[in-house]
Amino acid sequence: MSLKIKKGIPLIDQHDKNGMWGGKFGGSFVPETLKKPIEDLEKLFSKLRKDKSFIKERDYYFKNYVGSPTPLIPLNQITDHLGGAQIWAKVVSENPGTAHKIYNAIVHCLIAKRAGKKFVCGDTGAGMAGKTLAMVAKKFGLKCKIFMGVKDIKRQKPNVDAMKKFGAEVVPVTSGSQTLIDAVSECMRYWVSNCLKSHLVVGSTVGPNIFVKICGYSTSQISRELIVQIKDEFGKIPRRLKLLNVCGGGSSSYGFWSSFMDYDKRQVEFVGIEAGGPKKSKLHAAPLTNNSKIGILHGAAQYVIQDKDGQIGLTDSISAGLDYSGISPLHCFLKDTKRARYTSATDEEALSAYKLVSSMENISPSLEPAHAFAEAIKIAPKLSKDTVIIVNSCGDSYKDRDIIKKRLGSYIR
Amino acid sequence: MKSEIQLAFEKCRKENRPALISYTVSSDPNKEKSLKILKSISPHIDLAEIGFPFSTPIGDGSDIQTSSYRAIKNGFKMRDIFQLIKEYKKTNFSKPIILMGYYNMIFNYGENKFLKDCKKAGVSGIICVDLPWPENKNFAKKCKKESINFIQLLAPTTTKDRMKKIIRDSHDMVYYISMLSTTGGKLKVSPRRILENYKKIKRINSRKNVVIGFGITDKTIKPLKSADGLVCGSFLCKTITKSLKMRQNPVTKLDKVCYNLKNKIL
Numbered sequence: 001m002s003l004k005i006k007k008g009i010p011l012i013d014q015h016d017k018n019g020m021w022g023g024k025f026g027g028s029f030v031p032e033t034l035k036k037p038i039e040d041l042e043k044l045f046s047k048l049r050k051d052k053s054f055i056k057e058r059d060y061y062f063k064n065y066v067g068s069p070t071p072l073i074p075l076n077q078i079t080d081h082l083g084g085a086q087i088w089a090k091v092v093s094e095n096p097g098t099a100h101k102i103y104n105a106i107v108h109c110l111i112a113k114r115a116g117k118k119f120v121c122g123d124t125g126a127g128m129a130g131k132t133l134a135m136v137a138k139k140f141g142l143k144c145k146i147f148m149g150v151k152d153i154k155r156q157k158p159n160v161d162a163m164k165k166f167g168a169e170v171v172p173v174t175s176g177s178q179t180l181i182d183a184v185s186e187c188m189r190y191w192v193s194n195c196l197k198s199h200l201v202v203g204s205t206v207g208p209n210i211f212v213k214i215c216g217y218s219t220s221q222i223s224r225e226l227i228v229q230i231k232d233e234f235g236k237i238p239r240r241l242k243l244l245n246v247c248g249g250g251s252s253s254y255g256f257w258s259s260f261m262d263y264d265k266r267q268v269e270f271v272g273i274e275a276g277g278p279k280k281s282k283l284h285a286a287p288l289t290n291n292s293k294i295g296i297l298h299g300a301a302q303y304v305i306q307d308k309d310g311q312i313g314l315t316d317s318i319s320a321g322l323d324y325s326g327i328s329p330l331h332c333f334l335k336d337t338k339r340a341r342y343t344s345a346t347d348e349e350a351l352s353a354y355k356l357v358s359s360m361e362n363i364s365p366s367l368e369p370a371h372a373f374a375e376a377i378k379i380a381p382k383l384s385k386d387t388v389i390i391v392n393s394c395g396d397s398y399k400d401r402d403i404i405k406k407r408l409g410s411y412i413r
Numbered sequence: 414m415k416s417e418i419q420l421a422f423e424k425c426r427k428e429n430r431p432a433l434i435s436y437t438v439s440s441d442p443n444k445e446k447s448l449k450i451l452k453s454i455s456p457h458i459d460l461a462e463i464g465f466p467f468s469t470p471i472g473d474g475s476d477i478q479t480s481s482y483r484a485i486k487n488g489f490k491m492r493d494i495f496q497l498i499k500e501y502k503k504t505n506f507s508k509p510i511i512l513m514g515y516y517n518m519i520f521n522y523g524e525n526k527f528l529k530d531c532k533k534a535g536v537s538g539i540i541c542v543d544l545p546w547p548e549n550k551n552f553a554k555k556c557k558k559e560s561i562n563f564i565q566l567l568a569p570t571t572t573k574d575r576m577k578k579i580i581r582d583s584h585d586m587v588y589y590i591s592m593l594s595t596t597g598g599k600l601k602v603s604p605r606r607i608l609e610n611y612k613k614i615k616r617i618n619s620r621k622n623v624v625i626g627f628g629i630t631d632k633t634i635k636p637l638k639s640a641d642g643l644v645c646g647s648f649l650c651k652t653i654t655k656s657l658k659m660r661q662n663p664v665t666k667l668d669k670v671c672y673n674l675k676n677k678i679l
Contacts (some may be wrong), residue, residue, distance in 0.1 A: 031472040032570075033570050295521060304519070310487060310517045
């Protein structure tokens with residue numbers, strides 16, 4: 001299979017019959033028990049995507065519940081301060097749940113309803129996916145279980161409180177590194193045992209093929225809005241446009257880019273920013289930037305941090321939402337086709353980007369998108385004034401206030 | 414020529430009992446002890462499954478996870494498992510070996526090199542938890558070429574139509590997962606129901622040796638003894654964990670436990 005992106009077809013559908021992108025990323029490497037539930041879900045999803053009433057319902061909730069579109073705003077102070085390219089932000093954190101996670105949660109809950117399931121279970125790292133799923137499940141009358149690493153429960157307490165408030169059961173995961181990777185594993189294990197009555201919500205564009213597709217399908221709403229907003233604002237797509245997005249699992253960045261896929265990369269460049277980890281540490285969560293090998297993690301082939309023998313490696317990042325050894329197969333494909341460029345920002349760079357943006361502008365990004373702002377701050381001064389940089393501000397800093405206070409001395413909103 | 418696995422089942426059938434299949438993790442609790450454990454349980458078992466531990470085992474419950482993490486922490490490397498088997502195969506009462514694990518380890522090792530080393534060490538079969546049919550077609554063919562059994566898994570969720578296709582591509586042995594669970598769960602389905610599903614598989618092809626696994630302990634094994642084989646894994650791993658905790662010797666402990674299991678199905 002050639003490593004080329006086809007035009008006019010959503011990237012999520014450009015996989016082969018084995019569910020693989022470019023013949024080597026993705027697939028469905030799952031225990032036999034999950035084969036049938038996954039096949040059922042694949043059939044249901046492909047039917048629903050063509051079902052006008054389903055799309056109408058989705059759009060209804062996106063408009064009236066999420067309140068789409070999220071704002072696209074110029075960051076004039078920072079642009080003036082840095083000189084060079086114009087910096088804008090798509091403030092996806094304005095969403096209920098203060099992140100992009102609500103699109104995936106809504107679509108999954110709608111599917112669960114149609115499948116006649118009364119339970120949903122999901123994983124979470126930073127707690128954004130968990131909090132949002134808990135909120136949406138409550139709205140749709142579904143019972144909800146969220147799997148979260150013990151380390152993350154400690155460092156993202158505001159989100160844990162929110163999940164509980166929405167009536168979800170938060171299951172602490174004590175195995176392995178006690179972060180997102182183990183939360184995803186434990187959630188999958190739970191689904192193996194409960195696949196008949198509960199619906200699995202994978203929180204990002206990772207996991208077996210169908211979950212990558214559903215999540216990508218859902219977050220694409222971001223770029224559907226953005227392309228209209230850009231045309232309104234600039235009259236057309238600017239000649240030099242850079243879309244900067246943080247990459248953990250890769251759901252927000254895929255959603256932020258998907259409508260621009262067919263543009264020439266010299267006009268619309270995609271830059272994915274991974275978590276570089278602490279400045280002085282060898283650990284990171286940036287498999288694309290650091291050329292990790294291909295491996296199979298959580299049901300999909302992908303570039304993944306691992307040792308020589310194939311044991312999945314430990315990660316470290318100040319952002320719980322980025323602390324993941326793997327990366328979406330979609331991004332592996334975008335890397336290999338060279339459609340997107342990937343780089344990383346360290347914990348320290350993210351913190352100072354957070355500080356600069358929060359103190360100069362009217363937004364306060366969480367430490368996840370702060371990684372993307374760090375790259376914007378780095379490149380903007382070197383770029384021409386007619387270059388437009390848009391950063392997806394896909395999370396709000398409130399959940400990080402304890403970490404920020406500890407690291408910077410004070411929390412700015 | 415009949416495979417070692419086939420011969421093991423035929424021997425049990427002659428003795429009118431199911432094959433007892435153990436599962437232990439390579440290098441658990443350490444390299445030396447895992448070999449000693451294998452040697453000590455060998456007289457009681459008919460086939461030995463050996464797990465190559467993986468850091469992210471999505472199909473395993475807490476007992477096998479604990480064993481796997483312990484082995485990795487103790488420095489397990491893939492070459493250790495081949496060393497273990499070579500050593501084990503030198504003993505004259507050794508049983509056929511089935512390797513079990515997750516695909517990333519095989520993928521990383523390289524499918525061909527993995528099979529070559531399996532063959533050299535004397536491995537008879539391979540179970541790959543997260544390489545289901547039809548994704549495993551290619552690898553299963555490669556195994557067959559090397560005269561190594563690729564053991565297909567069937568689950569309670571597997572449809573009849575799918576079962577037929579999987580069995581058609583299977584070799585001498587098929588593994589039926591007793592219930593919807595990761596390994597080591599409490600057996601939440603009645604033995605009667607499990608055996609009904611087991612018979613369904615046998616009706617599709619009676620010549621295949623069908624074994625039942627997941628949730629098999631000294632308490633649950635007896636009513637299932639009409640099967641061709643029974644796999645006991647988490648129960649053994651749990652016994653290792655327990656005896657380490659109580660500062661007992663896991664080698665003698667496992668010897669006893671397997672002796673007991675065998676007696677229950679005679």
